[in-house]
Amino acid sequence: MGMNMTEKILARGAGRESVRPGDLLLAKVDFAMGHDLTIPPASKIMREQMGATKVWDPERLAVVQDHFQPAKDTASAALGKTTRDWAREMGIKWYFEVGDGGICHTVLPERGLVLPGELIVGADSHSCTYGALNNFATGVGSTDLACVLSLGELWFRVPETLKFVYHNRLREWVEAKDLILRVIGELTVDGARSKAMEHTGEALKHIDMEGRLTMTNMAIEAGAKNGIMEYDEVTEAFLKDIAKRPYTPVSSDPDAQYEKVFEFDAEKVELSVAKPMSPDAYAPLSEVAGVKLDQVFIGSCTNSRIGDLRRAAAVLKGRRVHPQTRLLITPSSTETARMAEREGLLRIFYDAGASWTVSTCGACLGGHMGVLGEGETCLSTTNRNFPGRMGHPKALVYLSNPVVAAASAIAGEIIHPAEIMKREPIAV
Amino acid sequence: MTAPLVLRGNSWKFGDNVDTDQIIPARYAIYSLDEKKLGEHAMEDVPDNEGWSKKVTAGDILVAGSNFGCGSSREIAPVAIRSAGISAVIADSFARIFFRNSINIGFPILQSPQAAEAIREGDQLEVDLEEGVIKNLTQGDEYQAEAFPEFMTELIHMGGLAPWVRKRLEEKRAAGLLR
Numbered sequence: 001m002g003m004n005m006t007e008k009i010l011a012r013g014a015g016r017e018s019v020r021p022g023d024l025l026l027a028k029v030d031f032a033m034g035h036d037l038t039i040p041p042a043s044k045i046m047r048e049q050m051g052a053t054k055v056w057d058p059e060r061l062a063v064v065q066d067h068f069q070p071a072k073d074t075a076s077a078a079l080g081k082t083t084r085d086w087a088r089e090m091g092i093k094w095y096f097e098v099g100d101g102g103i104c105h106t107v108l109p110e111r112g113l114v115l116p117g118e119l120i121v122g123a124d125s126h127s128c129t130y131g132a133l134n135n136f137a138t139g140v141g142s143t144d145l146a147c148v149l150s151l152g153e154l155w156f157r158v159p160e161t162l163k164f165v166y167h168n169r170l171r172e173w174v175e176a177k178d179l180i181l182r183v184i185g186e187l188t189v190d191g192a193r194s195k196a197m198e199h200t201g202e203a204l205k206h207i208d209m210e211g212r213l214t215m216t217n218m219a220i221e222a223g224a225k226n227g228i229m230e231y232d233e234v235t236e237a238f239l240k241d242i243a244k245r246p247y248t249p250v251s252s253d254p255d256a257q258y259e260k261v262f263e264f265d266a267e268k269v270e271l272s273v274a275k276p277m278s279p280d281a282y283a284p285l286s287e288v289a290g291v292k293l294d295q296v297f298i299g300s301c302t303n304s305r306i307g308d309l310r311r312a313a314a315v316l317k318g319r320r321v322h323p324q325t326r327l328l329i330t331p332s333s334t335e336t337a338r339m340a341e342r343e344g345l346l347r348i349f350y351d352a353g354a355s356w357t358v359s360t361c362g363a364c365l366g367g368h369m370g371v372l373g374e375g376e377t378c379l380s381t382t383n384r385n386f387p388g389r390m391g392h393p394k395a396l397v398y399l400s401n402p403v404v405a406a407a408s409a410i411a412g413e414i415i416h417p418a419e420i421m422k423r424e425p426i427a428v
Numbered sequence: 429m430t431a432p433l434v435l436r437g438n439s440w441k442f443g444d445n446v447d448t449d450q451i452i453p454a455r456y457a458i459y460s461l462d463e464k465k466l467g468e469h470a471m472e473d474v475p476d477n478e479g480w481s482k483k484v485t486a487g488d489i490l491v492a493g494s495n496f497g498c499g500s501s502r503e504i505a506p507v508a509i510r511s512a513g514i515s516a517v518i519a520d521s522f523a524r525i526f527f528r529n530s531i532n533i534g535f536p537i538l539q540s541p542q543a544a545e546a547i548r549e550g551d552q553l554e555v556d557l558e559e560g561v562i563k564n565l566t567q568g569d570e571y572q573a574e575a576f577p578e579f580m581t582e583l584i585h586m587g588g589l590a591p592w593v594r595k596r597l598e599e600k601r602a603a604g605l606l607r
Contacts, residue, residue, distance in 0.1 A: 024580075037457050038502075045590055049590035049594070050594050068457075075458040125501040125525060127501075144529075146593070189495060190445060194524040194527075278445065365454040366449075367454055386447040386450060394475075
């Protein structure tokens with residue numbers, strides 16, 4: 001009986017010919033990631049509870065200062081310092097300081113650190129993002145990360161796999177974000193719990209690597225262990241000059257087993273939002289058009305890569321953010337920020353009245369630089385809108401794609417971007 | 429640190445899909461090494477649940493619906509619940525990372541849809557961790573929790589993943605397999 005991509009990677013990591021869903025394995029990890037919130041506890045557990053003095057392989061770990069950095073207060077400064085000092089002491093090769101990296105899940109793919117066929121864990125739930133690059137990547141806690149730091153291996157339960165087939169192509173304005181919001185709306189936040197999500201089909205051929213990363217990023221919002229995609233020309237081209245190690249892609253066997261197969265007609269997917277207060281509270285954009293907005297946030301590991309910013313800028317160019325709304329833009333990485341600057345996007349954002357921040361997780365997790373107050377309403381390009389996620393538990397958060405976000409910032413309410421494009425740009 | 433095998437406490441009921449941002453909001457993640465402080469803010473962002481941790485008596489048992497602990501990977505979620513005085517969590521089902529984190533830190537969790545449905549807030553419970561039997565002393569009822577795979581039971585007995593790693597490191601050292 002054949003295996004699918006997830007099973008093949010886990011089997012290889014465990015040194016086994018084959019595995020089946022439900023098997024418990026001890027598997028070798030190819031690459032790991034931790035950040036300023038998860039390295040401090042993991043390094044402490046590793047040293048004090050596990051008795052390890054060295055990292056298994058300092059070239060196979062990335063440490064990123066992103067969640068509460070640049071430090072917002074003395075407590076987060078202490079976490080940043082602990083992370084920094086430890087990375088230096090351990091000789092971690094892929095250490096990303098503030099101003100160097102950005103948000104971990106954008107930095108690792110753009111630096112060619114997470115590659116096809118690999119088994120990757122990150123001490124952050126959105127580590128599933130990397131699976132768009134044809135690898136098995138999953139989020140773990142600090143004790144799990146400490147185990148990997150000490151031994152270079154970790155226990156896994158081989159997941160059941162749900163296969164998604166996307167037929168046809170997405171229509172104008174409709175993006176990868178709309179597709180994945182639609183999928184999560186159908187699955188619910190519990191629907192893929194502990195399972196693998198394998199995305200396939202014609203529609204993906206026309207979705208670039210950024211859009212693919214947006215889709216696998218949100219696997220965890222359906223409760224999944226990982227999201228994974230096939231290796232193709234898009235993957236190959238993306239990695240061509242950046243891959244830091246040689247790699248071997250995997251593909252699913254024709255007779256691979258799936259717990260269930262879901263089919264979607266991409267052409268029928270509409271512009272989508274998740275309504276407060278859950279990522280599975282799906283609604284077509286038309287249903288929520290007119291909802292007044294206090295804040296619009298374009299940021300996070302989900303939707304603030306360079307393509308996202310370019311498309312947002314195309315709507316914002318020559319237009320102004322509504323006087324009763326504020327627009328915050330947080331680039332997904334320092335490299336993204338550099339490109340945005342070079343291409344003149346910053347000028348467009350500033351002229352529109354948007355604010356531009358350093359690359360950080362910041363507002364997405366209600367951390368800093370854009371925390372919501374009680375009763376405020378926000379439209380956000382992020383991944384998660386559970387109560388309290390972006391600030392006060394009684395703040396309301398809608399999730400959308402970045403073009404809808406940019407258009408809605410101009411309107412001061414949720415709106416279809418085509419409506420804004422009809423309006424004549426004003427000279428600024 | 430191994431948990432006692434029989435726990436007794438009163439129940440606190442919660443619904444489905446309680447995510448880690450509600451269990452311990454990210455704004456407290458900067459106190460990730462201060463367990464006492466985390467405990468004070470446990471379950472704080474569950475709607476209309478302010479001041480919950482002050483009402484918990486040490487040993488109480490949290491009972492939740494499906495997909496408990498979904499969302500972020502923060503290990504401080506089970507840590508905060510434990511630090512608030514909760515001795516175990518019973519749920520219809522657990523989100524994957526919360527499940528792993530709890531096993532890894534040696535915090536008792538039990539999966540029992542039957543118990544999650546039948547138990548009411550304030551019921552007095554007795555939980556036999558070895559047998560996975562949950563007794564509802566208030567209602568005079570009994571529920572069986574789902575059994576864990578052998579490896580997870582071994583981790584729970586050892587007190588979590590850290591002692592297991594320590595042992596494995598020692599074996600590797602003895603065999604000369606470490607750099």
